[in-house]
Amino acid sequence: MxxxxxxxxxxxxxxxxxxxxxxxxxxxxxxxxxxxxxxxxxGCGIPYxxxxxxxxxxxxxxxxxxxxxxxxxxxxxxxxxxxxxxxxxxxxxxxxxxxxxxxxxxxxxxxxxxxxxxxxxSRPRRLPIPGAELEGVFTVSSLDEAVRIKARIAEGQVGKAVVIGAGAIGLEMAEAMSDLWGIETTVVEVQDQILPHIVSPTLARMAQRHMEESGVAFQMGEEVRRIEGEGCVERVLTGQGALEADLVVMAVGVxxxxxxxxxxxxxxxxxxxxxxxxxxxxxxxxxxxxxxxxxxxxxxxxxxxxxxxxxxxxxxxxxxxxxxAGGRAEFEGAVGSFVVKLFDMSVASSGLSLSVARREGFDAVSTFVVQFDRAHFYPEKDLLYLELVVEKGTRRVLGIQGIGNKGDGLLARISAVAAILKHRPTTADVSNMELPYSPPFSSAMDVLNALGNAAENLLDGKNRVMDVDQFDEWWNHRENGKTFFMDCRNWGNAEAYVKKYPEHWKSIPQDELRKRLSEVPQDKNIVLICNTGVRSYEAQVFLDEMGFHNTFNLQGGMAAVKKWPGDL
Incomplete structure (x- = not known):
């Protein structure tokens, strides 16, 4: 009928x-x-x-x-x-x-x-602040509105813009205006990181630094108090003062x-x-x-x-x-998967971030790995930065996040884990995940396998780690003499840092550690450093055997440090 x-x-x-x-x-x-x-x-194509x-x-x-x-x-x-x-x-x-x-x-x-x-x-949220209804304040809620924004920009009416909100849409809009149009763009975010609740603070700060290097300014942990102008937006007032603006995009959720x-x-x-x-x-x-x-x-x-x-x-x-039509189809739910392009970087996640996992009552930890997306000997390759969130007792995988270039390598790894999250996988499932292998596409031991292995080592107490933010804090307090920073790479990698910081940066390559053990102090915290965290882990295992238990392996190594704000 x-x-x-x-x-x-x-x-x-x-x-x-x-x-x-x-x-x-x-x-x-x-x-x-x-x-x-x-x-x-x-609608997701509006920023583009x-x-x-x-x-x-x-x-x-x-x-x-x-x-x-x-x-x-x-x-x-x-x-x-x-x-x-x-x-x-x-x-x-x-x-x-x-x-x-x-x-x-x-x-x-x-x-x-x-x-x-x-x-x-859904409808976009509008902040209940004075000036929110001024001409030139947009929310990117529809294609009709996008056409009006594009027309305003194309007519040369926009030299400075303010984006309120550092979620995915806000960041995409900031890139859109800054990159091809050369608009001086500032993002204002009430939280202390971009992509809050989606990725970890470490990955967020790395992505923010990349956007800053690409010309986007940020005011983090800051509220917009009012928008001012005579009929049309002219400035945005935050706790840090006034930001001149010809256009404002409110991207504060829906x-x-x-x-x-x-x-x-x-x-x-x-x-x-x-x-x-x-x-x-x-x-x-x-x-x-x-x-x-x-x-x-x-x-x-x-x-x-x-x-x-x-x-x-x-x-x-x-x-x-x-x-x-009388069928019995079902939609069981979702784990929440996400990817965004930020200039030449991509950021992706699936499942729970560490902060959200803990908020939801999980006794969770995370591990961080940096590794090439292809075989290390293949000429065309790039680093992937991945973080795995797991529950301590069950070793259940709760989520994965990462950053990489704007190719498909990051998306492929996040997608692989996203597909199994609803089945309550454990770290062993990631360690042993079968992935297609060929040097132009991946490594024999893929970065996902390495991520699962690192998580198991962490849970087993074999890998005592330090995140790059803690490393940054300890390095900034290096003059207190409580920490020994040990570079486990070969001299060619370590030389520049030893010469720049001779009192604090020490070179003991991992393969020389056995014969140079006497140079390692027993009365200090020891930070172990290599390019990605692999050789420093090997050094930690040996030092454990020798009775040195005050060691901390820098997760992601110098690859992570180089993505971190500031210059070492």
Missing amino acids: SQTIVIVGAVALGPKAACRFKRLEPGSRVIMIDQGSMISYG YISGDVSDPDQLQSTSFHMLRDARFFKEAKGIEVMTETRATAIDREGKLLRVIDLKTGKEGGIAYDQLVLATG TPNVDLAREAGLAVSERGAIMVNTRMQTSDPSIYAGGDCVEIPNLITGKPGYWPLGSLANRQGRVVGTNL
Whole structure:
């Protein structure tokens, strides 16, 4: 029996659900409505449109075979009716009627449905500060708004910009304006690190340094107090003073759009998202929901989670479309996976960071490894910096984060772990993970295997480590004479540092340690240093055997130090 499906929202989940259902029930009627004028676009591509990497907004709205996904396309190619610039105002659940208003004419009406889909998405937060509504203050909430930002920049009206928020969108926007347009850009973040709760402070500071070297300025741990200007933004006031600005981007998170659902009496969580089961049904079995407006299970913590990501919305859309046609598809939840490009660097994560793991009640630790993404003898290679978060007692892997170049090497490693996180893997699973091997692509002992091994050594108490931030602190207090900094590399690597800091930096290569053991003091803390942490670990094992237990292996070695802010 044919039915009428009405979908509210036509950006990500809505079109996917509509097309999937229409393939399964071509004789049924599907109506999508959206309050915007542009539909079915790749919202995550907005920063790249603003930067100029994507030259035309139509590219974000086009199929891979260059057809524009507008109302005409859905009608003629998919058999789906689309009503743009139309807002849903109420749901009559008993009468199965959606009330709408045409935003162009003001005409009100109703659409009868057999089943309803809410793909209402999210709305960007706006800081409740004076000046937030001034012209020139944007939130990057839609493609329409992105077009206005791009026009303002292209017309030469923007020389200085302020981005509020150092999450993924904020950093992408900072890169977009600074890189290709040469706009003097400052990011203001209330937390003390970029990408808070996503990566560790160590990785965050490395990524921040890279962005600073690329021309972006930062004010960390700082609040925006007000935005000023005569009709149009002119300056942003923080605790550090005034920042001149011709444009401001607020990137301080989003909140689910649930007004329609709440007013209809559907169950909404304490977080403020629509509650759905694994079939993506709301508390009304005739109404489905998905995308940025819903809460789904966190497959690591077992608690409700919220991830406003287009990738999840598309996959949920297929589940919804299948179930509208009587299927039994399920969306079990997510572990939370993320990747962002920051100039020539990529930052990625999956699962829990160390701080979030501990906040969720896990007795967690992390280990940090730096290694080439390919065989060390292959001429084209680059370093990957990976951090693994594990639970102490069970050795369960809770998350992985990393930085690397903007190639696919980092994404491949993060993705490999992301795929198994829901199965509660342990460090042994990472140590022994089977990965394709060929020198142009990876190492025989891949960096992921090395990461798992390092985690096991840490948990076994065989590797007493020091992070680069602690190393930085001890180095800055080196004059107190309590620490012995021992370079375990060959003389060619250590020479420059020994000559620059002869009183503090000592060269004892790992392969010479047995015959030079008398040079190692027993009454000081010993920091062991090599390029990545491998030879220094070998030195630590030997020193343990010789009775030296006050040793600390610098995780990531000099490769990590060189990414750290400041100059050694």
